[in-house]
Amino acid sequence: MQMQELASRYDILKVIGHGGFSAVFKARSKEDPEHIVALKQLDFVLDNKDAKEYKDFKDEVEILKQLDHPNIVKIYNEYILDNKPSLEMEYVDGETLETIIQRDGYFSIEDTLDVIAQMAAALSYCHHYYVSGNMPQNRASDSVIINRNAIIHNDINPKNIIRAKNEDGSWRYVLIDFGLSFVDPDAVRHSKKEDGMAEYKAPEKWNGELVDTPSDIYSLGIVIYELLTGTVPFPVKDYKQASEMIALEEKHKSAPVPDLCTTRMEAVYEKEQERPGECDIPGWLELLVQRCLEKDPLKRFKTGRELSRFFYNGLDEKIAVPEKEPETSVIDIDPSAIKNTAAYLEVEPNILTEGQHYFIQKAYTTIGRWNDMPGAVAADFGIRTADRFISKNHCQIIRKRDPEGGYRYFLQDTAPSKNGTFLNTSKNSTRLSATTEAVLKEGDYFWIGNTKIIFHQPGEM
Template sequence: MQELASKYDILKVIGHGGFSAVFKARSKEDPEHVVALKQLDFVLTSETAKEYTDFKNEVEILKQLDHPNIVKIYGEYILDNKPSLEMEFVDGETLETLLQRDGYFSIEDTMDVIAQMASALSYCHHYYVSGNMPQRKGTDSVIINRNAIIHNDINPKNIIRTKNEDGLYRYVLIDFGLSFVDPAAVRHSKKEDGMAEYKAPEKWRGALVDTPSDIYSLGVVIYELLTGAVPFPVKDYKQTNEMAALEEKHKAAPVPDLCDARMDAFREKTSEPAEDCDIPAWLALLVQTCLEKEPAKRFKTGRELAQFFYNGLDGKIEITEKEAPGSVIDIDPTIAEKKGASLEVQSNILTEAQQFFIEKDYSTIGRRNDLPGAETADFSIRTSDRFISKNHCQIIRRADAEGGYTYFLQDKMPSKNGTFFNTDKNTIRLSATTEAALKEGDYFWVGNTKLIFHQS
């Protein structure tokens, strides 16, 4: 153990929260080495204490992160009997400071933040932890494969804007002090906290935290950048009734309209009427998807968020009027030209959102198999759900007297785990002799995945 004063000169206090203090410090061994030093607010009795061992193990993982939009972690020490973290000093302003000064961001600047933070989260959410092999392949979910780092405290205080040598802005995600690699540990630690206004609904419920929890918090930040305020503000953290109300809003209340909030902010800042909302429809949908109450309806990882973002920029996002929350978003411009009946796959932690147009008189539905030479169904669902057979059920298309088609669902193979029509999963399954006539909005379950029938 060392004394802080023997190792560093403290240049200034950057911040002080409930569990730590952060300083700008200069190394006494190397005066050119200026760092951000974070010191946790609890005293260690020895270097073998479990708290310090856990802290040290996590720092060893964080030290390996190497991404331009993620703060660089240098090492850990015990200083003044407290765990201390040495990291890159990022010279710039936090988003919180910028918002306080400017009110809200331009669309262009907001997009810049989204692009860089999505890249940072993509790196973290798909980070391979040495020795931590996936429990199951084919899914992005940390619940299943545990190969991810979750920041767990994304808010405007933890994103700094700095300038590169070329004069362009770089946004850096800092303060991984609440991050974790094993999500099961979050229930037994202070890591469940984070700033209340940015806290995902599942955190309030005490449910397992996953990568979509980061997506929700970033969604709140994006909403705030565009409007100058979070969707659900709170005035006093010490007021029990306010915090209870905030919890219920995150869990159940609809998010205030993004365009209305931006135009209100414009009028307040300029004292001029806002004639129209300047937020592109696809960007509004991106924010809406980030802020879905159910984690399965959000982007699962930073990689999915980034893909949607760049498809939006490229004009590949097809937006229907008053897009329904949770619906499949078509990012393939060729699909918009197709007509006829289709199946919509609702995403969950095992299965990604997909859409299949029924173009044959007999179509098989099953789980995708990417092995060379493997037989595949006509609609091969991309999923890691092992309860879905390779040929699970079938759709029959028959011509009708009016020149159109009628469609029927059957399970005549039959599948081992059953197909459940217009009912909760694992309740009443289709028999091998049943042909269920399909109409708009009918749905059925294969394994843990819900498919919805659409008739154009």
Template sequence: MAKIFTITEGLENLGALKSGGQGSVYKARKTGEIITAIKILPTPIASESDDDKHFISFQNEVQKLKKVNEIPNPNVVSIIASGITSSGNLPYIEMEYIEGPDLGDLLKPPYDPVFTVKETIKVADQLANALAHCHRANIKHGDIKSNNVKFNQHTGNYILLDFGLSVMSDEQRRTSIRYAGAIEFMAPEQSSGETLTETDVYSFGIVLFELLTGNVPFPLMNKSEMARNTVMVAHMETLPPDVISLRRQALPGYWSNEKQQREMEIPVWLLSMIYKCLEKDPAKRFKNGGELQEFIHLGTIGDERKKGINLSLGEKATIQADESALKKEILTLQTRLAEKEELLKDLQYLVDTRDKELIEAQYYSATKRRGVSKSLFFLVLIAALGLAGFAAYDTFYKPGKPIPTDTVAQTDNKLPETTDSITAVTDKPIKKVREKLKKNSNTRTLATSQMPVKKLAPVPDSTSGGDKVYTGDKFTILNTAYFYDAPDKFRRTAIYLTPGDATLTLSGETDEFRYAVFTDDKGRAIKGWLLKKDFKPASDY
């Protein structure tokens, strides 16, 4: 039986519960029948004054612990009091006594060697809740391990215990961790004495790894200094083993095949969370318990929705309402798209109509100017011939030279302003769509009121090359046939023939082009190169 002695006035020591590098835990009884747990730290305090740096550090950390308990948390042990022992001047923390096994005990007989997936997720959720609560109060536990998480037999909750490291000074913490800490659960940065919120996250990942596989990723083979160094280096340099293969080996043989198969179905989010916790670089882990807790909640909710179970009526109604609203929005967008497509077709028709009217205006304007210049030419010619008759009568009977009749407008002439041109359309949406169509189209070159009329190439000599000449034959225009001022697809003009019958005179020829003269029913002619694919003899069609 353990020796009974008084820790301090009002606290009776009922025996040691466990001992470690961070101190010893005793079961104690306050005056009366209240049972508590006492954590006694190994570093003595010389005096309870501001001159003792250890006492000041201890007091500061105790104040932080009290903040943790300002708002009770079902997964964090309650801190009752703190002080200095009557003998030895050792600092102590008085906590509530949790009756039940710790996680390490639950992995030993008579319990199963591994936790079920469901129970592992429960531990993860409750331990993350405890860490989130501590980290919000700026408390870094620094000693998360399976022996410091107990199962409360009365409440069914898992409780985070033993805040011994959190109340030590940095120097004390470095020494304690290096020589006496649970090296199997230590984060890489703890080898240099650094403790972060991400440090607790790393140890959290080790605990879950142990629950699923029955062992830690880097087990300590013995208590020698060499064995401790080997584990410490593994934490810093070696990737953790595969959880799934280790779990398959550790499943108890007395479980049924059905249960074994079911227990190998580990959620992907749970595995990814564990491996992220075990990243060597603290910056790549979850930042704190709050991020862990949020990730776990998202993972469990996702699992429930995939299975279609455990959803309340309210949650199901919310999901159905969201789906209905989404379908309505999709239908509305589809209707708007159809309306926009119809508007685009109307605007395309309007643009084509305006283009045709502009081309016709260009053609008739050019023909009119040509007629005026020809009349003036004949008037001057007749006057000149009359004067010449007095000097050489015999020349009056000589045949005159053919008069050139260029039917195409001169290059420098400009089109007159038309009130019916495309630029007269003031509707802004139509204008924007037309500009977009003009940019995107690679098959139409529009002539505007400010563009000069292109001069077509002259008729090639029909006697050269032995080309057969068709004079005034009927042809069928298959497509919109544009005139080109050279047998080159990049030399297209704005003048074209619409599909239908037309009278053409053909001469020069290349692989893709024929030189053509088009004469309308009023005797007006247009010359230029046409693509062969755009027309055929009427007799062949």
């Protein structure tokens, strides 16, 4: 392969994207003006066409060129242009999932299922792809896919999935940019190439362990979670802050994933300003996402084929969905059946807020909006609500011993909360001051946001 100038071979029509390791252009072939391609140029300069890096690149592109699947971008050829390895591939005219999520907030269940079906098919094809015997097998720089007869994408994220419209009006989802897939298995542990986008990076990759097909499953699980909720489970504000990246690593490796249904319902409320009556995510789909996001790769779907099989079994209602365990801190039972030994709070349900009961067992109890984000400071009594006027630590109950050996209870708002706490009166009237400790007795109630909470004394109903 001779080294050529990019301008001698292509007319650049526009820049599609530029990342840390490459630039991608929409280009027109000068030899065939009807031939519009996406041209990816890697950001490292070759001294000559015999360089080891280029030989590795060529070997890997030879495998990519064999791929033929409707949900995988088609690879045409490789060149050295302006002394840089360059990849000519199919130009897919559409929008990335990232763009759609940023604009629309989240996907419908139907559209999410469409994405899963097509991406599971793409990964099934990749993860079980047979590398023909004439491919290089024994060089020290052999890639992961050559060694394993499996193609691992290694950078699945919403930027790398494009939605294009078919002639019949349906959507085609295309997995693009396999540039991070093909690297030396040892070098992958010592290179930023193995990272992909941090929010989608599997726990084993943070540990520098061997990348394998379940790593793709985890990344796709994060994408599915984001499609359903409009956010990733563990967001990042600033990649340059070392403390944030350390916290992100720990979350991926050990923190529970925020509840999928709760996060979706909050997203729906923020967009529609109306709280949905119930979560619209099928139980089997929740299980699918949970299994994709297992910390231990051995507990995930092993390949796209396993994921696809589970997916279609779910559609056919062949997946048994266990009932969810109730939250230990929230007691949703008939108050008349409670044998009162402690004071408790009763949340009066409304369109934004679930009805709940909470026993006061501590000297100091914080009350606020439910917050299950890993690392967040949660209130003792987390109220299940989409009411954004309720702070995550809104007000407090103090329990003090009285002379008779019992307890007295006081309401306070010492933070103070942004939107105030209102006792025994209509909401939005006089709010408690930061220095007030208001004594509570049976039947007293207070408002936080649009939610009414009633206080009950021990032994009183």
